[in-house]
Amino acid sequence: MSILVNKNTRLVVQGITGNAGTFHTQQCVDYGTNVVAGVTPGKGGLKWENSVPICNTVNEAVIQHGANTSVIYVPPPFAADSILESIDAGIELIVCITEGIPVQDMALVRHKLNQSSVNTRLIGPNCPGIITPGQCKIGIMPGYIHKEGRVGVVSRSGTLTYEAVWQLTQKGLGQSTCIGIGGDPINGTSQKDAVQLFNEDPDTDAIIMIGEIGGSAEEEACEYIKKHVSKPMAGFIAGASAPKGRTMGHAGAIISENGAGTAEAKFQSMEEAGVKIAKNPSEIADALMTCYSG
Amino acid sequence: MVKAQIHAGGRGKGTFTDGYKGGVQLCDSPEKAKSTALSMLGNHLVTKQTSPQGRKVQTLYFTEGCDIDHEYYLAVVLDRESAQTVIIASTEGGMDIEAVAEKTPEKIIRVPVSLDMGLKPHHCRLVAFKLGFTGTQVKELSKILNGLYNFSIEKNTELIEINPLVTNKEGSLIALDAKVSFDGNALYKNPDIAELRDTNEEDPKEVEASAFNLNYIALEGNIACMVNGAGLAMATMDIIKSYGGEPANFLDVGGGANEEQVTAAFKIILSDPNVKGILVNIFGGIMKCDIIARGIVSAAKNVSLSVPLVVRLEGTNVEAGKVILKESGLELTSADSLAEAAEIITKQVTA
Numbered sequence: 001m002s003i004l005v006n007k008n009t010r011l012v013v014q015g016i017t018g019n020a021g022t023f024h025t026q027q028c029v030d031y032g033t034n035v036v037a038g039v040t041p042g043k044g045g046l047k048w049e050n051s052v053p054i055c056n057t058v059n060e061a062v063i064q065h066g067a068n069t070s071v072i073y074v075p076p077p078f079a080a081d082s083i084l085e086s087i088d089a090g091i092e093l094i095v096c097i098t099e100g101i102p103v104q105d106m107a108l109v110r111h112k113l114n115q116s117s118v119n120t121r122l123i124g125p126n127c128p129g130i131i132t133p134g135q136c137k138i139g140i141m142p143g144y145i146h147k148e149g150r151v152g153v154v155s156r157s158g159t160l161t162y163e164a165v166w167q168l169t170q171k172g173l174g175q176s177t178c179i180g181i182g183g184d185p186i187n188g189t190s191q192k193d194a195v196q197l198f199n200e201d202p203d204t205d206a207i208i209m210i211g212e213i214g215g216s217a218e219e220e221a222c223e224y225i226k227k228h229v230s231k232p233m234a235g236f237i238a239g240a241s242a243p244k245g246r247t248m249g250h251a252g253a254i255i256s257e258n259g260a261g262t263a264e265a266k267f268q269s270m271e272e273a274g275v276k277i278a279k280n281p282s283e284i285a286d287a288l289m290t291c292y293s294g
Numbered sequence: 295m296v297k298a299q300i301h302a303g304g305r306g307k308g309t310f311t312d313g314y315k316g317g318v319q320l321c322d323s324p325e326k327a328k329s330t331a332l333s334m335l336g337n338h339l340v341t342k343q344t345s346p347q348g349r350k351v352q353t354l355y356f357t358e359g360c361d362i363d364h365e366y367y368l369a370v371v372l373d374r375e376s377a378q379t380v381i382i383a384s385t386e387g388g389m390d391i392e393a394v395a396e397k398t399p400e401k402i403i404r405v406p407v408s409l410d411m412g413l414k415p416h417h418c419r420l421v422a423f424k425l426g427f428t429g430t431q432v433k434e435l436s437k438i439l440n441g442l443y444n445f446s447i448e449k450n451t452e453l454i455e456i457n458p459l460v461t462n463k464e465g466s467l468i469a470l471d472a473k474v475s476f477d478g479n480a481l482y483k484n485p486d487i488a489e490l491r492d493t494n495e496e497d498p499k500e501v502e503a504s505a506f507n508l509n510y511i512a513l514e515g516n517i518a519c520m521v522n523g524a525g526l527a528m529a530t531m532d533i534i535k536s537y538g539g540e541p542a543n544f545l546d547v548g549g550g551a552n553e554e555q556v557t558a559a560f561k562i563i564l565s566d567p568n569v570k571g572i573l574v575n576i577f578g579g580i581m582k583c584d585i586i587a588r589g590i591v592s593a594a595k596n597v598s599l600s601v602p603l604v605v606r607l608e609g610t611n612v613e614a615g616k617v618i619l620k621e622s623g624l625e626l627t628s629a630d631s632l633a634e635a636a637e638i639i640t641k642q643v644t645a
Contacts (some may be wrong), residue, residue, distance in 0.1 A: 020550075020580075079483060099549075102480035103372055104450050107409050110377035128579060140549070140580045142610045157525020158549070159577040162609060163632065166577075183524060185374035212525055216375070238528040241535045242544070243513065263532075280536050281529035282633035 001153070002132035002177045003069055003197045003204070004093055005069065009136045012058060012067035012091070013038040014074055014082045017050050020097070021073040024140050028071075031137040037061035058082075058089040071087070071129065071138050072096040079125060080105035087112055087120045094188070095138050096124035106186040106270070113188060122188025126182035128158040139180070141165075147279055149174015151288070152198035154191060154215070155210035156183050160281065167285035173294045176204040183212065191221035199229050206232040206292040209275065210286060213239030214261045222273040234276040234288035237266040295320055296330045299353035301495045303473060304390060311338040311348050320359050327356065342390065347560045352494050360461045360468060366425060367391050368438065369445045369455035373406075379446065381405040381439065383421050388458035400524075413443040427467075434467040449487055450480030450498035499562050506558040515540025516570040517643055518563040520556075522547050522581050530575045533632055539640035542569050548582040558590030560597050562627055570644040571602040573621075573635055576609070583615030591622040601626070602642040606635035 011028070016038025025048070029035055037055050038048045044056035053065065059158040061067040070091045074082045081096035086094045106125065121225055123130055129139015134144040145162055147169040155161035161180050168175060177233035179194050181187055191209055198204045207229070211218035218237065225233065270277050278287035298305055298317035305317030310333075317339045321327040331354050338348035365388030373380045383403040386394045395402050403424045407413050418436035427435055440457070446454050456469045478487045481488045491503045503510030509524065513531075517539045531541040543566065547559055563569060567603035576586045590605060602627040607615045619628060627642075629635035 024580075100479045101479045102450055102483070103374065103452065104447070107372065107377040111408070111410050142579050143610070155525070157523060157529075158309065159521075159523030159579060160525035160529050162577045162579060163526060163529070166608060186377050210525070212528065236529070238525045238532060241531040241541060242528055243374065243511075280633065281526075281533055282631055282636075291396060 002135060003201045004123075004177065004179070005132050005136040007032075007034070007135045009093075009138070010034055010036045010066050010068050011136075011138060012036060012055075012065070012070045013052075013059040014070055014072045016040055016052065016054065016056065016073075017043060018073055018075075020140075024047070024073065024097075027143065029138050030140075031143040032090070032134075033136050034069050037065040043251065052098065055254055058085050058091065062089045062091065067091065069093040070095070072098055072125075074098060076100040080109050082120060083109050083125075084112060087118055091248070092122055094120060094122045095127070095129050096122065096182075096188070097129060097139055098124075099126040099129065102127050103186060106184065110186050123179060124182040124183045124184075124187060127182030127187075128161060130177065130179045131175075132177045133175050140160035141178070141180070145169055146178065149175035149176065149294070150203060150205040151175050151208060151292075151294075152194075152201065152206070153178040153203040153208045153210070154194035154198070155180055155208075155213075156191070156212045157210060157238060158183075160210055163281060164208055164284040167282070167286070168208070168288070169287060171285050171289065173285065173288070176201065185215060191217045192224045195221050195225060195229065201232060204231070206234075206288060208288055209233065209235040209270075210284070211235065211237045211266055213237065213242055213263050213266070214262065218266045219269045222269040222275070225226060225273040226277060229273075232276075232288065233274070234278060234284060234291070235270045235285050236278040236281055236287070237261050237263045238281065240267075295355075295357045295359050296327055296334065297341050297355040297357065297471075298334050298351040300339055300344070300349040300351060300353050301489060301492075302349055303342050304345040305339060308341035308344075308348075310334070317341065317351070331356075346586045349495065358617045360470060361463050362458075363463055363465070364461050364529060365458035366423075366460065367394070367455070367457050368459045369443070369453060370439075370442045370451070371453050371456070372446070372451070373387050376406065378409055379407045379443070381407060381417065381421055381443075383425055385425055387460070391455075398597060407443070412447075413440060431461070431467060433463060438467060438469065449484050450477040451475065452477050478615060499509065499565060502558070503562050505547070506555050508545060508551075508559055508562070510559075510562060511544040512566065513541055513543050514568075515542045516568045517639055518542045518545070518566065518569045519561065519574065519575065520545050520547060520559050522549065522551065522577065522586075526575065526577060530573065530632065530636070533636040534573065534640060537636045537640040539643060540634070542566055544583045551581060551586065551589070553589040553592055555584070556586060557593035558598055560590075560593040560599075564597055564599075564601075569601060571639050572604070573639045574603070575606045575632060576607050578607070578609030578611065578615075581609075582611040583609055584618055586610045587615035587618040590626075591618060591624060593622050594622075594626070599624070602639065604629055604635050604639040604642070606630070606632060
């Protein structure tokens with residue numbers, strides 16, 4: 001019923017003893033996520049909240065506790081190194097929540113991920129995480145807005161994803177998996193990667209893709225969609241009203257002076273690829289329901 | 295030469311708001327330099343890269359003129375798409391490089407440099423020979439390029455550009471003007487760069503917002519918005535527009551805003567005299583709705599709110615948040631959905 005994460009996911013939390021790490025680990029444990037270990041260098045051997053074993057390294061978490069997925073709440077100066085640590089430890093899926101990682105650090109991470117010997121997938125950074133409703137929640141999204149079902153959701157935004165998911169849930173459409181790929185210009189999983197995973201997942205019947213102005217991630221996804229996707233799809237692009245040349249919060253959300261990456265161009269690519277578009281952010285679920293009834 | 299120092303390109307071809315032309319001028323006498331300087335100082339320079347209001351010129355740069363033989367362009371860019379550094383060079387320097395790229399793309403030289411390998415001598419030779427340099431010029435170019443590349447890595451630049459890089463009559467290379475933009479995420483590594491920040495070049499409200507870690511951008515409209523998350527903030531602006539309103543700003547209060555930040559956000563919003571109404575849209579994930587509600591209540595009382603306020607809360611602890619707003623006695627409208635919130639505030643502002 002899902003992609004990437006499910007009840008077999010064995011999660012290690014990097015930065016488990018920090019404020020954000022502690023708060024969100026508790027939320028994820030309460031949701032039912034199988035948190036097998038945490039990592040805080042120097043605190044190995046202790047237990048987090050008297051329950052989850054703390055390791056000094058991710059390597060230890062993999063060997064001693066069988067971790068296969070990691071989530072990162074480490075501050076920006078150390079986050080890229082934490083990603084590289086997880087890759088070297090053989091983690092299959094890394095979810096990096098941290099916002100504000102230097103672009104150069106992420107460029108080096110990207111190089112590492114591109115190496116043919118590396119089989120790790122990265123989601124993020126600067127993202128809300130990934131959730132398979134009813135099975136596994138990794139990240140900072142509120143669990144209760146989700147509902148088990150068969151719609152896959154991928155988005156560059158955090159809270160705008162919640163908005164779309166909440167619309168689906170209120171209309172009775174549950175989700176197979178929801179992925180926030182993050183707003184940074186250099187990230188791990190792209191819109192296209194996520195759409196492809198949903199397209200190949202037998203338990204996903206329909207897909208929602210939410211983008212933002214800037215870059216070409218949505219256009220690349222649309223190229224793929226045009227050729228390979230026959231599942232019903234709907235989408236939205238945030239930033240139609242944004243002025244040119246200004247970065248709107250997300251480092252990736254900038255329209256270049258030559259007009260590339262505008263909302264208009266992205267909406268057009270989506271329409272050409274057969275994706276139903278929501279002209280308005282409050283009509284994302286409605287747009288999907290014009291071609292999919294659940 | 296007298297050069298207006300503003301954070302925007304295209305100065306030479308720019309026009310001041312009083313009609314005076316040219317932000318970069320060659321003067322043939324000290325008297326001419328003085329009168330030129332007086333015409334520029336305090337004046338607003340409008341270029342291709344500024345808003346129609348232009349930028350106030352508060353600093354000037356006086357430099358010797360140079361006997362130019364040819365103008366080149368040279369830059370090192372961290373390319374986000376390919377996640378590597380790229381050297382960009384052209385024999386068509388001194389002008390708008392975007393225009394060169396558009397009209398004569400064959401005149402743009404691109405040489406990718408992988409970040410893990412770094413800049414090698416062959417990269418420099420390739421650029422130098424493609425630019426048509428010979429003899430000692432090749433060595434000079436290598437030296438300049440190494441300087442650019444090392445600076446870009448050490449100081450985390452997104453772009454470092456020399457435009458124009460010129461050859462004089464003797465054939466020597468001279469960097470005449472430069473522009474650098476830095477990765478804001480990496481400023482913690484480079485306190486010397488952070489110190490160079492010139493807040494005179496920024497909107498005062500944006501400076502104030504950044505002091506509270508708020509992401510604020512002033513716009514032209516009259517409906518202020520306060521939202522958590524950049525994507526939702528943009529979507530909120532979009533929906534205001536679709537109901538016929540005009541957003542006064544982009545404001546992302548971030549994931550974990552506290553009462554102090556919310557209060558600061560309200561003050562900044564209200565310092566814009568154009569604001570005729572406020573839309574608060576919070577989808578609590580990390581942020582709990584009861585905390586934001588308390589922030590709204592205390593802020594609204596603090597700043598004696600005088601314009602309509604519409605609040606839409608959803609997410610973590612939403613019920614508690616709604617109760618706090620209701621019991622506060624504040625004059626505000628609660629909305630259940632984004633569409634409803636946008637519709638109400640647009641009506642209230644245009645009424």
